[in-house]
Amino acid sequence: MNTSGKATTLSLLNFKSLPIRTFWITSIAFFLCFFAWFGIVPFMPDVVKDLGLSPDQKWNSIIVAVSGTVFARLLIGKLCDKYGPRICYTWLLTLGAIPVILLGFVQTPMQFIICRLFIGFIGASFVITQFHTSIMFAPNIVGTANATSAGWGNLGGGANRLGMPLIAAAVISFGVAETEAWRYSMIVAGVVCFLMGIVYFFFTKDTPNGNYAELKATGELPVAKKDEISFVNAIKDYRVWILFLVYAACFGMELTVYGTMDDYLQNAFQLERSTAGNLVLSFALMNIFARTLGGFFGDKFGKLKGLRGRVLFLAVILGVQGIMLATFSGMTGLAFGIVFLVGFSLSVQMAEGATFSVVPFINKKAIGSISGIVGAGGNVGAFVAAMVLKSKSAVAEKIAIAENQHLGQEAVETAQALASAEAVSSGYLLIGIFVIFTAIVSLAIKFSTEDEQAVASEMKNIPSYS
Structure with a gap:
């Protein structure tokens, strides 16, 4: 530890360390929030049948689940700066558990959509997690x-995708009807989130030196008026909005690509649904190490080249991501396609990690607000890209249906799948070009000489740094 109490190493088994204990609790809380946020996805065929959802209602529920997160992330970052991550996470988990639990009791499509809107708010957990680790x-x-x-x-x-069916199987073993299992599974997920909120309150602190309320009372933290000034300064900083665009280009594109990849692999390479689904799941599981690599190399480049080094690494890995996706979009063979898809998966997750190796250094008085704005960028990017892909695919499929309807149902389905694959492929190419453009723009992020010197001085005071 250095004199400020911040951890200088990621010693994962040192549970006596407050920063390490906080790291584990905030990571687990984030995991549970994402688990509950997307928990209904494996059950959507059951939900459609049970509630009689129309295709439009199904898509609307998906859109509101992502849209709600945008506003929640913008708000929660500012609240973290003002009240601290401990109280914010406690309330987010305990209140966010309510719509998760209520989803198990819905009876109409509208009730389902409303619950998914409010469940989307727990996606703001990402911002609190990044804020809490940033100050620890x-x-x-x-x-x-x-x-x-x-x-x-x-x-x-x-x-x-793995856990929810296991929970469903467990409740079925207790005599619950299979058609009702999705309801009980969501209730279980909500209860666990609520309990995690209690754990967060009692077993974490806002900073290595204590909670916000105590530090503000002793004058170690700014009062509310200065908090407002910090937030205004944050939204005026051009670097924040470049990072907003950067996170849209990495996390936003990851959400969109993986959300459409199942169907694309089936249509473009004639894979079975289960095989395509397992491939996409394996890419998601790369988060175990890939995102960490992005942060790790961000720190290493920070050691070699200062804050500018962090930006340079971010630009490079983002450029690699764009090249990988653009190249994948033109692949017609599965073997080479998988190679570039793995390259995309690795680089996009590393870019996400690299982004938040830069965020803590933009404005240390408004880390929460900046994390919220940048985090919201990811969801905005996902929403815009999804709408582009959906519209391109819908137009292409309608044309294919109209041109082949006289040839029979099988011919129509084949033409429709091919048209969808071609439309999504061209969409991936556009996304890849956008990512490369964003990588170039990210080079405009600059730091003052004073900022560079301040961080360099702080580095020298870290005994364990080498």
Whole structure:
């Protein structure tokens, strides 16, 4: 530890350390939030049948689940700066558990959509996790800590594909009807989130030196008026909005690509649904290490080249991501296609980790607000890209149906699948070009000489740094 109490190493088994204990609790909380947020996805065929959802209602429920997160992330970052991560996470978990539980009791499509809107708010957990690790770890390791906590938390979005069916199987074994299992599974997920909120309150602190309320009382933290000034300064900083665009280009594109990849692999390469689904799940599980690598190399480049080094690595890995996706979009053979898809998966997750190795150094008085704005960028990017892909695919499929309807149902389905694959392929190419453009723009992020010197000085005061 250094004199400020921040951890200078990521010693995962040192549970006596407050920063390490906080790292584990915030990572687990983030995992549970993502698990609950996407928990209904494996059950959507059952939900459609049970509630009689129309295709439009199904898509609307997906859209509101992502849209709600945008506003929640913008708000929660500012609240973290003002009240601290401990109280914010406690309330997010306990209140966010309510719509998760209520989803198990819905009877109409509208009730289902409303619950999914409010469940989307727990996606703001990402912001609190990044904020809490940012103020618990020293500059030499903060990128690695941020990336690891985020990567392990993101696993919740993939683990639900395995975990939720297991919960359903368990409740069925107690005599619950199979058609009702999805309801009980969501209730279980909500209760676990609620209990985690209690754990967060009693077993973490806002900073290595104590909670916000105590520190504000002693004058160690700014009062509310200065908090407002910090937030205004944050939204005026052009670097924040470049990072907003950067996170849209990495996390936003990851969400969109993986959300459409199942169908694309089936249509473009004639894979079975189960095989395509397992491939996509394996890419999601790469978060175990890939995002951590992004933060790790961000820290290493920070050691070699200062804050500018972190930006340079971010630009390079983002450029690699764009090249990988653009190249994959033109692949017609499965073997080479998988190679470039793995390259995309690795680089996009590393770019996410690298982004939040830069965020803590933009404005240390408004880390929460900046994390919220940048985090929201990911969801905005996902929403825009999804709408582009959906519209391109819909137009192409309608044309294919109209041109082949006289040839029979099988011919129509084949033409429709081919048209969809071609439309999504061209969409991936556009996304890849956008990512490369964003990588170039990211080079405009600059730091003052004073900022560079301040971080360099802080590094020298870290005994364990080498």
